[in-house]
Amino acid sequence: MGTRAANNRSSVFQSTTDGRWYGFVTMGTKPDGSADRRKRSGRTQAEVTRKVRELERLRDENAKVAAGRSPRLSEWLEDWLKASALRVRPSSLYGYTTDVRAHISPAIGKHRVSDLEPEHVEYLYTVLLAKGLNVGTVHHVRRTLNKALNDAVRRQRIPRNPVTLAHTPRYDAPEIDPLTVAEARTLVAAAHDEPNGVAFMLAISLGLRRGEVLGLSWADIDLERGQLRVRQQLERRRWRHGCDDPERCDEKPAKCPERRDGGLVLAEPKTRQSRRTLPLPPQLVEALLQHRLAQRKARIYAGSEWHEQGLVFTTVTGRPIDPRDHSVHWVQFLERAGVRPARLHDARHTAATLLLVQGVDQRVVMDMLGWTSPTMTARYQHVVPGLVEEANRRMSELLWDDASASQPDITL
Template identity: 45%
Template sequence: MSRNANGRSSIYEDANGVWHGWVTVGVKANGKPDRRHRRGATKTIVTKKVEDLERMRDEGRAPALGQKPSVRKWFLFWLENIAPLTASEATIINVYRPKVINRIIPGIGEHRLDRLGPEHLEVFYSALKRSGLSSKTILDYHRMISRSLKMAHRRKLVTVNVATMIDAPSHVDTEIEPLLQEDARAILDQASALRNGARWSVAFALGLRQAEALGMRWRYVDLEKGQLRVFQLKRRGFAHGCGDPVACVQTRHKDTCGPDCVGHARYCPERGGGEWEFRKPKGRKTRPVPIPEPLIPLLRAHKAAQAAERLAAGSAWEDRDLVFCRPDGRPIDARDDWGSWQSLLEAAGVPPARLHDARHTAATLLLEQGVDIRVVQEILGHSSLAMTKRYTHVTSRLARDAADRMGKALWG
């Protein structure tokens, strides 16, 4: 018999001398027993196959029913249905989707998922390195691939997560130096004559993230009490309106966007999305931030100048209650804000630096003034003290002060 009434495995020989084995591994979606077939030339061969399948069943590793998907099909499914359950929309659109469509699918997408081997990932990572990607970016690819394959393993689409069978690409964080205090002052001096110049005073004095500074609204800025509440302003990611994002990237705007373009959907002729929206900051907690006294008159002057712009714009003014905006009230795009920062550095004679380095500088200046690191953590809005320590740097001034204190302790 090929089917055993009690659900146990069975082995038999047919009329042609071929041996068959049947193993019950579970229950199908319709409630019927899920029995798998194995065959071989001898009873010994089939018995071994039956025992192997029984062991996989008992360990919860029995292969799932149906044809195994390709890496391409699985990652697109994971991207659309699984990743959004734990990752933010911004992470999906700006990080995961470009990696899947621009690199993973062209690199390893045609492999059958259950036949993807560790050597395929190693070759893929080597190709990423040769293309000029940083070690940190390659490590990000590895972590994302491992996360996706972990879900495939849980669903028994693969018997093992092959990403765990290789060493993760190595990466050592580079030391990020904050701007010097004199550089920060030079930048603020240069910015004082600019439209929206207070934007850069906010960057250094409050240590806000870019989206937090551009998302400041007057209703949450209390100049009398010297305090503001933090939100973010971000643009919803663009989404392909075409039927095949992969083909769209590789044919319709590859030359325009480039192989590593994060916002490639922006170039899709049928794109959608891109709306502005206010969000809670990282950690999902809106935090109050005290405003340094010298910054208050700068914000008052900025508010008066903005009122004059609003009057001049008339009906063309788009009212979003933004502290920093375009001359017609519309939000400032992050790319334009970054460009203004680079121009400001050049005008101030300061070496090139990331916009986020202003946040590092704010943390370091607070420490130099003797502010407790836990207070710095609260101002910057970090969920853990360990994160705050990554944003702070022991400057020569702090090191000198520590040496002086040690000298006094030992020699008076």
């Protein structure tokens, strides 16, 4: 029968109670500073000694091994969601939470994280497609699971990420369908007579996102210098329970009497590239001047009902415009202008397309649109045949310029 070892040393001994052998290994310290002692058991001394030596090897190689059995995937994902809340935007966290609780955990959440195989991930895809989810949604679920398991790899909970080895359903990104030049000109002209129509002008001409437009404040616009600064965006966040016991609250978060963290919120842009300064064409400067004058009149008319927040685009009482209402306004605006139906985001695609057609350098387009990856511009190449035509024209001028042809430079 073995004896207990001194502090910070491994020990192997036989229990006088049940006759089994037990081993303890000091792996280090826990997050709270207490000693991290791991226990292994077996029927024989040799079996336990082997388990103890394996733990010692992992400890000496500085490899982290979670105490006890590997957690089930559903448990790991819930812990991952809590950690993600510290570093991601509320909208991203909501998407992760939906993917985890509605799709991943019900399908494969009972598997131990250490036992996950690519086949389990492929089974998840099969289940989701059988439920009628589109391939785009399945890919969103894949990205969430991939992020979570990448963290498990980084923390040395598993040796490799099975998501990267699993076959993924083929996904073709939706075709970009920008407005034509004629349609864009029609809308810009019609926007002059539309309430908050300048917001649509900014989307078409500068490619601002919906939240960026609605989050603009007058402090972000320098009409004298003709510049606009994107530094915040308006977004709608989902409400959270504010009560002490959400599980016993009879209401959904949005109806909770002490709800918090929801509603329309001004937030920083998602990426560093999204924070940018753009020049304003003279026509936009004039349109913004007229818009500011109209807003001052609306403030006088609203009187005490006006809620001043310094925003460029507001309701008739100065409050922020709900992004969903702005999208509905866009659809109605297109119908009144006699232009085919299109998404509000297509106005941003239109700005990108028009810039590329005019031969603007792709790096400049990236900066203006606030893109983070050059692959974004590649998506537009097939919808701007003008780029090919312009390239051919320039090549013709270079190789078959008339002036050069009249005086050939021939060396014998």
